[in-house]
Amino acid sequence: MSVMLGQLHVPGRREDVLGRIRNRLHEQNSTLPAAIRERELYFRLSVVGTCNLSCTFCHNEGAPTSGKLTVDTASAAIAAATRAGFTRVQLTGGEPLLRPDIPDFVRAAREHVDDVGVTTNGTFLPQRLEGLLDAGLSRMHVSLQTEPLEEAGSADQWGIPPWLMPTVDRAASGLFTLRLNLPVPADALDRTEAFLYTLTRKGVDIKVFSVLPEGEVREDSYPLAELEALVERVNSENAGHHAGEVLLRGFRPPSGIRCATCSDLARCKEQSHSLRLGADLVLRPCLATRQWDAPLDPDDMDTSLTEAALLALDYQW
Known part of the structure; x- marks a missing residue:
């Protein structure tokens, strides 16, 4: 039997x-829902492409910059995902807040799970925050870009964009969990x-990651040791305060069953432990x-989600 995998026909x-992943779960006396909980796997839906x-480092999670998910399709997919064992949903894009109806997606997701981000x-x-909170949003990840920080700051220090602090203050009330990327x-x-220091002292967690300069560069050209030292220094200084934490995005080499068959293994930079619906x-x-x-498959979402979830969790054994 020949099946289509991306652009490849692989018999x-x-x-x-999939059979080998299922066998591995059986050998470990585990189930798909149990493995999803153990790996903290979650379901990401891109509501718009x-x-x-136009950030230079953005890959749009491998999806084209087109397409538009409907609330009904999202709700049906989330329902199937929960039957597969998912308990957390994250709404993404593109930029999801381009959708004026983004609160409707949050409401639809909250009908199935409590953890909706x-x-x-x-x-x-500024236009969307209150509507999102009214709809039941429980988690928000804000991916900051350097340009607004430079515009709000000075030559030697980043500043805070004016739209960010109201969100930080609302998160401080405990209505939702906020993390900055x-x-x-x-x-x-x-x-x-x-x-x-400014943001963590407000109780906000910040996940930092390295960005290489553009052009012909080696991957080890980034001064990662300096970034690691910076993260350690800030967390150490914050230890005596009610502060957020600075997290450094790390990388664990993939070693799953699926990964061992992948022609792109040598350049793998997989980080997000999630299943994505574009x-x-x-x-x-x-x-x-x-x-x-x-x-x-709109006629058999359960099978589609179950098979994709098995492939998504097969990252590290």
């Missing part, structure tokens, strides 16, 4: 790998520290390769 490969920004660049939060270019380490209605269990992408 029986998908069925073989487009974005109002959104990942946003934050620029539309912060790319740190190699040439911006000296402008980062004061920014980290606005183009394609399920993507992996960021590193398109080999395991598969369309969501």
